[in-house]
Amino acid sequence: xxxxxxxxxxxxxxxxxxRSALTTLSNEDFVKTVYKNTxxxxxxxxxxxxxxxxxxxxxxxRGDVIMRLIADIRNDTAHAAAKQAFLNATHVYAxxxxxxxxxxxxxxxxxxxxxxxxxxxSTGLDSYSKFLAAGNSELDLLxxxxxxxxxxxxxxxxxxxxxxxxxxxLSELQKQAILLKAGNNPLQATLNILHAFLNGEAPxxxxxxxxxxxxxxxxxxxxxxxxxxxxxxxxxxxxxGALNGSLNTGKQHALSHAEISQLREITLNAEIGSxxxxxxxxxxxxxxxxxxxxxxxxxxxxxxxxxxxxxLSEGNLLNAPEG
Numbered sequence: 001x002x003x004x005x006x007x008x009x010x011x012x013x014x015x016x017x018x019r020s021a022l023t024t025l026s027n028e029d030f031v032k033t034v035y036k037n038t039x040x041x042x043x044x045x046x047x048x049x050x051x052x053x054x055x056x057x058x059x060x061x062r063g064d065v066i067m068r069l070i071a072d073i074r075n076d077t078a079h080a081a082a083k084q085a086f087l088n089a090t091h092v093y094a095x096x097x098x099x100x101x102x103x104x105x106x107x108x109x110x111x112x113x114x115x116x117x118x119x120x121x122s123t124g125l126d127s128y129s130k131f132l133a134a135g136n137s138e139l140d141l142l143x144x145x146x147x148x149x150x151x152x153x154x155x156x157x158x159x160x161x162x163x164x165x166x167x168x169x170l171s172e173l174q175k176q177a178i179l180l181k182a183g184n185n186p187l188q189a190t191l192n193i194l195h196a197f198l199n200g201e202a203p204x205x206x207x208x209x210x211x212x213x214x215x216x217x218x219x220x221x222x223x224x225x226x227x228x229x230x231x232x233x234x235x236x237x238x239x240x241g242a243l244n245g246s247l248n249t250g251k252q253h254a255l256s257h258a259e260i261s262q263l264r265e266i267t268l269n270a271e272i273g274s275x276x277x278x279x280x281x282x283x284x285x286x287x288x289x290x291x292x293x294x295x296x297x298x299x300x301x302x303x304x305x306x307x308x309x310x311x312l313s314e315g316n317l318l319n320a321p322e323g
Contacts, residue, residue, distance in 0.1 A: 038082065157175075197214075
């Protein structure tokens, strides 16, 4: 491409020509397959005609069709999930740019809970989180990691359960039930147990759920592993009390529990008169309130039982309620 000796359509065509699963397909089946993989739905009659006609009358190659499909999904407005998946998979990262925090936290969780004596280096965090951001599943990643010595016991989901929930050993019947829910894949069973724990649930109906303290402690370990910031400016603009900010990423986003767990000092801009959710703020010591609703009753009540030092910005002192 850089030297001008080949264009994108030619390279796309070579991609097709070197994959027997595609070369053996008729033009119509080829379009159906590639369209489904691109848009996530079956091609209708009009879509088929749009992409097959040029192949049948030899005015287009299969490489041309692939490039048209790529252009169409980039500009699509009707298949949001498929478009986002495509954009994630083809995103070109700038120097120093990391994958979104949720992918980094997924990687950190696997290393913390499953990687015996494994150190999560910055290069590993970068490559593994981008692997997930590109559309690969946690099972795909864990399958790769499980081939290494630190993760060789990742399929021992019964041990993972015991370590997380501090409960009695799983019975054979319970093991079979967990495996069944995981499609008989022990690595998926391990992932299901991890996510059940993070969601505050038991992996089996009627089981013991983790305590809030256990959840906070795990999120704190994840945040510590990733070196999240301990102070910064945050905003509350929704009635659910969630916090938003640009901490750790440089972009505005809803702060995760792991991010909140690391905060020691915050300046909180209250844009709505609701209670703030700081239930995961294990380390919080100082809160400075500002904004139109900094002194609302709901806000102040939600902070009343926290062991923090509370400040009001100068502009909010005049609006502070008496007492």
